[in-house]
Amino acid sequence: MTAPAAPRLFPGLSLAPGRPRARLLLAFLCALLVVVALLAVDKGAVEISVAQQFSIVAGKLGFRLPWHFTVEQEATLLNIRLPRVLTGLLVGAGLGASGAALQGLFRNPLADPGLVGVSSGAALAATATVVIGDALSLSLFKLPAIFQLFAFPAAAFAGALVTSLLVHRLATIAGQTVVATLLLAGVAVNALAQAVSGFVTFYATDAQIRSLTFWKLGSLGGASWISLGVLAPFILVPVVIFPRLARSLNAMLLGESEAGHLGVNVERVKKEIVVLVSLAVGASVAFTGLIGFVGLVVPHLLRLLVGPDHRKVLPGASLLGASLLVGADLVARTVAAPAELPIGVLTAIIGAPFFLWLLLRDRKWRVIH
Amino acid sequence: MKWKLASRSLIAALCLLCLAGCRPAPDADKQRGVAVTDAGGQKVSVADSSRVVSVGTANTETVAALGAASRLVGVDNTSGEYVSEAKDLPKVGTRTALNAEGIISLRPTLVVVTSDVGPPQVIEQLKAGGVAVLTLPADYSVEAVKGKVRTIARTLGLDAKGEEVAASIDRDVEEVKRLLSRAQSKPKVMFVGRGPNMPNATTSGAGTTIDEMIRLAGGVNPFDDFQGFREMTDEAVVRAAPEVILMTEKSFERSGGVEGVLKFPGVALTPAGKNRRVVAVSDEYFQGFGPGVGRAVRGLALKLHPEIQD
Numbered sequence: 306m307t308a309p310a311a312p313r314l315f316p317g318l319s320l321a322p323g324r325p326r327a328r329l330l331l332a333f334l335c336a337l338l339v340v341v342a343l344l345a346v347d348k349g350a351v352e353i354s355v356a357q358q359f360s361i362v363a364g365k366l367g368f369r370l371p372w373h374f375t376v377e378q379e380a381t382l383l384n385i386r387l388p389r390v391l392t393g394l395l396v397g398a399g400l401g402a403s404g405a406a407l408q409g410l411f412r413n414p415l416a417d418p419g420l421v422g423v424s425s426g427a428a429l430a431a432t433a434t435v436v437i438g439d440a441l442s443l444s445l446f447k448l449p450a451i452f453q454l455f456a457f458p459a460a461a462f463a464g465a466l467v468t469s470l471l472v473h474r475l476a477t478i479a480g481q482t483v484v485a486t487l488l489l490a491g492v493a494v495n496a497l498a499q500a501v502s503g504f505v506t507f508y509a510t511d512a513q514i515r516s517l518t519f520w521k522l523g524s525l526g527g528a529s530w531i532s533l534g535v536l537a538p539f540i541l542v543p544v545v546i547f548p549r550l551a552r553s554l555n556a557m558l559l560g561e562s563e564a565g566h567l568g569v570n571v572e573r574v575k576k577e578i579v580v581l582v583s584l585a586v587g588a589s590v591a592f593t594g595l596i597g598f599v600g601l602v603v604p605h606l607l608r609l610l611v612g613p614d615h616r617k618v619l620p621g622a623s624l625l626g627a628s629l630l631v632g633a634d635l636v637a638r639t640v641a642a643p644a645e646l647p648i649g650v651l652t653a654i655i656g657a658p659f660f661l662w663l664l665l666r667d668r669k670w671r672v673i674h
Numbered sequence: 675m676k677w678k679l680a681s682r683s684l685i686a687a688l689c690l691l692c693l694a695g696c697r698p699a700p701d702a703d704k705q706r707g708v709a710v711t712d713a714g715g716q717k718v719s720v721a722d723s724s725r726v727v728s729v730g731t732a733n734t735e736t737v738a739a740l741g742a743a744s745r746l747v748g749v750d751n752t753s754g755e756y757v758s759e760a761k762d763l764p765k766v767g768t769r770t771a772l773n774a775e776g777i778i779s780l781r782p783t784l785v786v787v788t789s790d791v792g793p794p795q796v797i798e799q800l801k802a803g804g805v806a807v808l809t810l811p812a813d814y815s816v817e818a819v820k821g822k823v824r825t826i827a828r829t830l831g832l833d834a835k836g837e838e839v840a841a842s843i844d845r846d847v848e849e850v851k852r853l854l855s856r857a858q859s860k861p862k863v864m865f866v867g868r869g870p871n872m873p874n875a876t877t878s879g880a881g882t883t884i885d886e887m888i889r890l891a892g893g894v895n896p897f898d899d900f901q902g903f904r905e906m907t908d909e910a911v912v913r914a915a916p917e918v919i920l921m922t923e924k925s926f927e928r929s930g931g932v933e934g935v936l937k938f939p940g941v942a943l944t945p946a947g948k949n950r951r952v953v954a955v956s957d958e959y960f961q962g963f964g965p966g967v968g969r970a971v972r973g974l975a976l977k978l979h980p981e982i983q984d
Contacts, residue, residue, distance in 0.1 A: 380778075526796065642779065643766045643779055
């Protein structure tokens, strides 16, 4: 890209003066994320008071605070709740920003990783890894855990990459996105993923069916510090780099050839977006399964609030996506405690009516630009 | 520029949290209690079995049969549905979608699970929470059931009662063998299952509780060329030519009685369909093999072979 790369972490966050509204909004999103995350750490099936939480964390860092806590409380907070909240935060940020970036790339607000098939492609590849691994009788469930940890996100990344390239290839004709083709390509990939998962279920062993179900429904329940450590770079790299592509994406809103005339290296930006989205979506799917609607609803909300400027939409979508997913997971694991609701059910319950409301509220605002 | 500061301090705070969590304290084995071997061949030591969460119907049935139902503090949804002693206990969800924190909130000292629970990480999370986890194989044979009964009994400190229950399973099975010695046929029995959310009926191949039950009750499962459950196709059903259709009571009702069953693919053309021979047994019979397996087999044997009635 030829747009000068800003040296700051979130270039979009240092906005031009005279736009106090956008600044205020991003400040609000930051605050919202902090509040939701703290609430999510605080609440859960196991009661842990705030004083005890401080005590536990301080105890880990070598300080002794006077509030007593039990072994179960310590283990729950440190080994279950914290990694889960942080995983939700990362996955939400990754999905929100990926949705915004994909929508920018296709210049179409329907380009959600779920709708256009990128998520299914990732899940398909992860499933294939299990099956092929078993067929070669080198069951991934028997291999060292660390290899397994990397094998699934790597496969899911490859799946997401192939799908996004394919969808992009199919949907872009002479530099213009053909919306019908974009959505139809998504439908086709999703159908293929359904078919393969159905086919695999037909012949699968119990262990394979379990991972299939997990990927189909989505859950943050398996989060651990190790999975978080593997997940973090896959998500943080795209989330940090996306805002640097904001100016190019803004230029591309005018059309690809126009962006080219403005000095944007369109092909390179496209490739970067596709790779980054595949990284974030692939890793998210590998560790938490298919969680829909975050990538669709979050960028829309942002655009509604701050306008189409990607310098604000991209960092904003990370923040709001993180809040939304952490909040949804908080509900998922507390309303039915000691059991838990599938998180995909919750994101859809929040997401689908919201999306419909958006469409009805302002019908001048077109889905298909 | 405030943003830079804010975002950096946020990241710093996250890193601190990660550091804090990275080294979970290994929960020291306080006192060594009962040592048993689990499904993976690993030794599990259980210091205290006063508060038990049981996942898997056969496990819950076993705890109840050992007279230890009062120690249960939570069960999975299916156990709650089929084991009367567990009806009013807190439910921890379905076997494949458990929530570690939810289970820990019930303050169990022991969690008994089958090896096929999910998400798979849940077992490690529970162990990290200082809870002893006993994993039992999802294995369906009378010998495996007795093994499970003995393992759970030893874990709960009820060895004598465990031998008693194992002996009663033997007695039930011997009784069935005695009854079956009078049987004059070995009917081909096709299982037809239809879950509440399933559009199509499935049948059971080899390697399931149902396949084993049919065999023990003196029948033959005509579908032995595949493992697990499959949707039925009419030609395969006609070719298998079952003499009896076996269903659970619930799915028999759901299907609309004999008339409904005859509408399933191919069934009307089989000997079973022509003679309208549909056997419906209690749903509990097939909920994993538990200590009631002998009685269940006896019940099924009597329905498959009316001639052996005492």
